[in-house]
Amino acid sequence: MRIDLHTHSHVSDGTEPPAGVVASAKAAGLDVLALTDHDQTAGWAEAACAAGEVGMGLVPGIEISCKTAEGISVHLLGYLHDPTHPGLLEEINKARDARVHRARRMVALLSEDYPVDWDLVSRHAVPGATIGRPHIADALVTAGVVSTRSEAFASVLTARSRYYVSHYAVDPVAAVKLVRDAGGVPVFAHPVASERGRVVGPETFEAMIGAGLLGVEVDHRDNPAAGRDYLRRLAAERGLIVTGSSDYHGTGKPNRLGENTTSPEMLARILEAGTGSAPVNMPAL
Template sequence: MNVDLHSHSSRSDGVLPPAQVAARAHAQGVDWWSLSDHDETSGLAEAAAAARELGLGFIPGVEISVTFCEQTVHVLGLNIHPEQPDLQTGLAGIRQIRFERARGIAARLQDCGIAGAYEGALRHVDNPQLIGRVHFARHLLEQGHCKSLQQAFDRYLGEGKRAFVPMRWPDLASAVAWIHAAGGKAVIAHPGRYRYTPQQFDALFDAFKAQGGEGLEVVSSGHTPAQCDRYARVARAYGFEASRGSDFHAPHIPRTELGRVPQLPDDLMPVWRDWV
């Protein structure tokens, strides 16, 4: 069974509307799919309706930004009830933080001699509440200030660069609590992306387990085979259920295409076992 529980639409930092992401998942042979936009659930109704028409299994999700050991970590909430009040209040607070950061990025780009960056980034945003660094990167690329999105981060938007604005997201315990209040399971997304020491990773997994976190995204488009093996071992050691996701944002990026990541190891318990 082809299950992909991590993807994004234009309601956050993806480029396709939710219904088009559903259509692409179906065309790529996905059987069960989750839309998990950053800190936003407004695309889930459209996604669910499109999935029903296509005969595509759908699991409503969200990807929540948290701060742990001074770094940003993403926690997936899977099979949530999107309108649950605690979840919506928490996400609204994060969106306000994102708005304030966007204003700060624009001001720093202005100091770099790049005027009108906020308005330019808005041209690439379907949901103004979710304006983020990738939208500024698309504006910088469009205006010729860089030759690729990666170069925009390397020159301006990446950590420590001239237009980088550090963030203080909610803590890990809050995100897990919001997900559980909404009836979902909490899953640490793409752990291979975090630049932690072994001791910090142990602290992350220990805290997540203690707070009732259920899962780990073992297979992700951003993971090397060695990392998939490493996080499969972590899942076994902690008793985490395992998830699988492409982290799809846009077409024509082969490594993040929907439904194309490797299958989970056979001995791991899939996080979707009770839903599919």
């Protein structure tokens, strides 16, 4: 059984609609996928309908933007939470609003040097999607500034660029507690992806585990080999769920569906722990 628990649709920064992600997953030979848009659950209903039509198991999820007191970015995957939980919903909405404010400021800075403006950026997002750096990157491609979204992130949009603007994000320990309160299963996304920027130390891991963290995403292309070994040891010592996934964004990133997968045994632990919402069309594990 092939299980991919980290994918994005155009509801956040993927390039395919939720139903398209499901169709692509089916074509890639997957049996189960999770839709985990950034700070959004608006794609759940469409993905669930598509999953039922093509016979695909679906785990409703989210990827929550977090930040430590030291300013280190952390992404937290949440599975099977209640999407109407007031506390979690409040934080998600704050993060989403902050992303838009940040995007507007970055576009204003970029427009001083490049032929991009808010109208051009908006054309690269579907109605209701949260505009962020990926959409700015796509606008830069359209304007001929860079050739690909990846090139934009490696140059003009890097955190070291003068055009970069930080934004509000919930503390990861608080986010873990909120996901648990909402009946969800919190899993630390690509925890040692050092190529993306600074990563947290053992103290943050311990604080998140103490708050109720249930899993770590080990097999992810951005986790280096030594980091994966560390995560496996940590998971074994602390009884954490171990996941693997693609972090698929359609054509927005080179990540391919099913390039890393999660075992049925680990998925079964997620399904047992999640009580806030229900999986869709789940096969026997």
